[in-house]
Amino acid sequence: MTERRGEVYEALDLALRIGEVLLLSGAGAADVTAAMLAVTDACGVHNVSADVTFxxxxxxxxxAIDVPAALQVRRVTWRPVDYAELIEVDETVNSLVAGDITRREARDQVARIVSTGRSTSRRRAASWPRSSRSSPRPRSSRWIRRESSPRGSSCCWRESASWAPPRTP
Known part of the structure; x- marks a missing residue:
């Protein structure tokens, strides 16, 4: 029973690691849930429920009802999106589900994918400063201000020739 329990935890851990990479790469919650359940099913662990939040x-x-539940939670921390990781992890999931690789081989592949890091060109591109277009205020010669809607919520920017920002001393 203990060895089987260990295998269950290994399968759940692999599914959570794969789910983390997928979620951080922009996959939707439904896709992440489906991938995690496919991984656990391919590892021989059935009757699994998944919950995905941000x-x-x-x-x-x-x-069974008389057996304590195995529960694992993984906290997702933000990092830049890497589509190469997403593709490699997706290929690993497909190979595992098809039976081409074992759970241990899949775990090793996911660990290698995540730990390899990013290529230099991607690192350099990600470290460039953001452009001035990312500011919430459009660039123009006229000042603009945020106005409230009739319902009281600030929701839109309007041009105003008479408004100027407060002066700082």
Whole structure:
């Protein structure tokens, strides 16, 4: 029973690691959930439920009513999106589900993908400063201000020739 329990935790951990990479790479919650459940199913762990939020991934497994549930949660921390990682992890999931690789091989591949890091060109591109277009205020010769809607919420920018920003001493 202990060895089987260890295998369950290894399968859940692999699914959570894969789910983390997918979620951070921009995949939707439904896609992440489906991938994690496919991984656990391919590893021989059935009766798994998944919960995906913006910051947490949770997997629960309870094979029978009289057996305590195995529960694992993984906190997702933000990092820049890397589509190369997404493609490699997706290929790993497909190979695992098809039975071409074992759980241990899939775990090793995911660890290699995540730990390899980014290429220099991607690092350099990500470190460039943002352009001035990313400011919330459009660039123009006229001042603009944020006005409230009739319902009281600030929702839109309007041009105003008479308004100027407060002066700082």
């Amino acid at each position: 910051v947490d991934l949770t997997l629960r497994h309870q094979p």
